[in-house]
Amino acid sequence: MNEEEKEITEETIPRVLEQLREKFGDALLEEAESQNGVVVVVNKEKSYLLLEYLKTELAYSFLVDVTAVDNSNLESELMKYDYARFMVIYQLYTFEEETSRIRVKVPVHEKELKIQSVTDLWKGANWLERETYDMFGIDFEGHPDLRRILMPDDFEGHPLQKDYPLRGRGERESFNFEKQNV
Amino acid sequence: MGLANPNIESGHRADQSEGNFVTTTIDKVVNWGRKNSLWPMPFGTACCAIEMMATLASKFDLSRFGSEAIRFSPRQSDLLIVSGRISIKMMPVLKRIYDQMPEPKWVISMGACASCGGVFDTYTLIQGVDQFLPVDVYIPGCPPRPEDLIDAVMQVQRQIHKGELPKGAEVA
Numbered sequence: 180m181n182e183e184e185k186e187i188t189e190e191t192i193p194r195v196l197e198q199l200r201e202k203f204g205d206a207l208l209e210e211a212e213s214q215n216g217v218v219v220v221v222n223k224e225k226s227y228l229l230l231e232y233l234k235t236e237l238a239y240s241f242l243v244d245v246t247a248v249d250n251s252n253l254e255s256e257l258m259k260y261d262y263a264r265f266m267v268i269y270q271l272y273t274f275e276e277e278t279s280r281i282r283v284k285v286p287v288h289e290k291e292l293k294i295q296s297v298t299d300l301w302k303g304a305n306w307l308e309r310e311t312y313d314m315f316g317i318d319f320e321g322h323p324d325l326r327r328i329l330m331p332d333d334f335e336g337h338p339l340q341k342d343y344p345l346r347g348r349g350e351r352e353s354f355n356f357e358k359q360n361v
Numbered sequence: 362m363g364l365a366n367p368n369i370e371s372g373h374r375a376d377q378s379e380g381n382f383v384t385t386t387i388d389k390v391v392n393w394g395r396k397n398s399l400w401p402m403p404f405g406t407a408c409c410a411i412e413m414m415a416t417l418a419s420k421f422d423l424s425r426f427g428s429e430a431i432r433f434s435p436r437q438s439d440l441l442i443v444s445g446r447i448s449i450k451m452m453p454v455l456k457r458i459y460d461q462m463p464e465p466k467w468v469i470s471m472g473a474c475a476s477c478g479g480v481f482d483t484y485t486l487i488q489g490v491d492q493f494l495p496v497d498v499y500i501p502g503c504p505p506r507p508e509d510l511i512d513a514v515m516q517v518q519r520q521i522h523k524g525e526l527p528k529g530a531e532v533a
């Protein structure tokens with residue numbers, strides 16, 4: 180939970196959270212409130228089902244973003260989720276509810292660096308997941324075409340992982356400019 | 362240059378023996394035309410491009426210097442303005458665009474990023490396009506003001522006027 184996220188008190192509990200609690204119960208690891216929306220942390224096994232439920236039953240039909248965070252420098256976050264290094268984040272939006280935004284976070288362990296793709300729910304997730312794969316190395320299972328999208332195809336490493344050095348590992352110097360298709 | 366000579370208009374004067382012709386060299390005339398009709402190929406990849414656009418628009422009006430004919434085809438242009446960050450993935454594209462431009466061609470490296478990477482000493486950024494392209498004029502600044510770009514264009518014009526070859530000229 181970061182600074183902008185507040186704890187939820189029982190009086191003001193948003194409807195969507197009630198529905199999620201009812202349906203997913205134990206799978207919800209944490210709940211919080213943030214600007215006109217809620218934040219839920221859900222375990223990896225149930226994340227796809229939860230997103231599907233949000234889309235099809237609760238009208239959170241607009242996938243704003245898919246991204247990730249590398250928490251390896253953040254001991255407090257690591258401890259909370261059984262030392263899961265990465266957190267995959269989905270931002271959803273609805274045009275129908277007062278609680279218009281919902282952020283779904285899914286802890287992902289480094290030794291099992293994969294998660295189910297949501298491209299069959301949202302076509303727009305395609306490039307977002309490719310970017311997350313490119314930058315963090317997270318494998319989206321079931322993605323139709325999981326290639327790099329920002330970095331060159333023959334690039335090695337995933338630059339937004341915290342242990343990746345700022346100046347790279349010599350890719351800049353050894354890059355093969357002749358081989359590229361332009 | 363003799364072309365500004367007012368007598369040049371006076372070809373029908375009674376006394377035909379003086380004042381209606383100029384002597385020069387073909388190089389001078391060609392260079393004079395060239396320097397006043399530089400056609401830029403804009404390669405704007407970041408914030409510097411905004412300043413380049415301002416330079417081209419009516420307030421700063423690069424057409425005063427004969428360079429309003431922005432070409433988005435490298436085959437029709439002779440001045441490459443690199444304005445912005447160039448990543449390793451983009452460099453082959455830029456190089457190919459440069460190669461497609463007909464000779465003689467000049468290159469302006471606009472801003473800190475194009476000239477040396479600027480503050481972005483990162484894993485993917487080219488630390489100065491002059492590692493790959495023959496740059497004629499560098500413009501410092503982040504971003505440079507439109508006046509700086511105009512100054513650079515004029516500097517290229519001065520080089521042409523003096524008959525200097527561009528850096529990238531293939532001397533046979």
Ligand code: SF4
Nearest residue numbers: 408472473474503504
């Ligand atoms: S030099 Fe400054 S203004 Fe120009 S591209 Fe770089 S960061 Fe942007």
